[in-house]
Amino acid sequence: MAVETHTLNVRTRGNAEVLDLSQPLTDVLSRSSISDGIVTVFVVGSTAGLTTTEAEPGLLKHDLKAAFEHLAPEQAHYAHEATWNDDNGHAHVRASLLGPSITVPLVDGVLTLGTWQQIILIDFDTRARDRRLVVQVMGD
């Protein structure tokens, strides 16, 4: 049983941009010596979150963004913006709702995702960001 910590750096554009993490995660796991256990992906920072979806353009480019605009509208009042005189209160609220981490079982070196199920990062911030993801692999 072992623990490995990998870091993944990605460039995002913000404004609910959705990034499909399949390829970078596959690259990380191809360098891992662990084949069975759990993989925890965690995004550092409080204006982005992680989940899974089918990585097709309708969901990635439109539907998830529209859903979060419905849940926590950009133009609503956020006390956070008065604290810092900034504009990303909705980004913080959306990130808290989605959550910063996802845990997926690893079996025979492969994440147990469905064929049309990919791990995605949604960056809710209002500007481009360099995001750091921690990929913790634990198992045999």
Added chain:
Amino acid sequence: MAVETHTLNVRTRGNAEVLDLSQPLTDVLSRSSISDGIVTVFVVGSTAGLTTTEAEPGLLKHDLKAAFEHLAPEQAHYAHEATWNDDNGHAHVRASLLGPSITVPLVDGVLTLGTWQQIILIDFDTRARDRRLVVQVMGD
């Protein structure tokens, strides 16, 4: 320290049907040789999700379904449906919001749930499905 991978197959009816997973999970854990660690339950596919609730009929049959209809209405416009000419855009969005996995500590062979707290699967798809859940148990 060991890792065990169990599979759980359940039949769902979709349309935000909520399944209480207590009994199947208890069965899986009764066959496990691990008593202390973490249990990760993961649903394969991108139109269902996992969380906990009190398994009583009001929440299971009405309130959770109504809440997700409020969050991501079935009749809203989803670009996903144009991509595939299907009808389950809301199911994808809801599943991404809820998330595909849940991690619960295991202590002395028992999940550390509250008395009125059960692990549930919500299937948001618009048709009956055979769902595969991966139950990864890691610990001593």
Added chain:
Amino acid sequence: MAVETHTLNVRTRGNAEVLDLSQPLTDVLSRSSISDGIVTVFVVGSTAGLTTTEAEPGLLKHDLKAAFEHLAPEQAHYAHEATWNDDNGHAHVRASLLGPSITVPLVDGVLTLGTWQQIILIDFDTRARDRRLVVQVMGD
């Protein structure tokens, strides 16, 4: 590789009170012999949840509460309340949406959180509660 189970007891006031768990979690981890692995924090009960946010007063005292009132309004109809003749249907729904657990990588004895990213508990119940949190640390 080892597993440690710690318990954290906190007093909450309910009504979407947000508690910053940084200090109690730092105390727990300072007593741990594990420096690299994953930390799973789990709240026992079905009317509270865990996530991360920037712990500043605007988000903690106003924005998250307002967001959950928008998502699952206190005055909406909840069948749960008819079942038990109580008043906390919204609390159950909000807790299921947020989720009862969070998993964060631990590296060199420190959680991989951002500088302005803290683990928080939100208690949605309609009264003060004594909450039990399980902090499971697994790793080397």
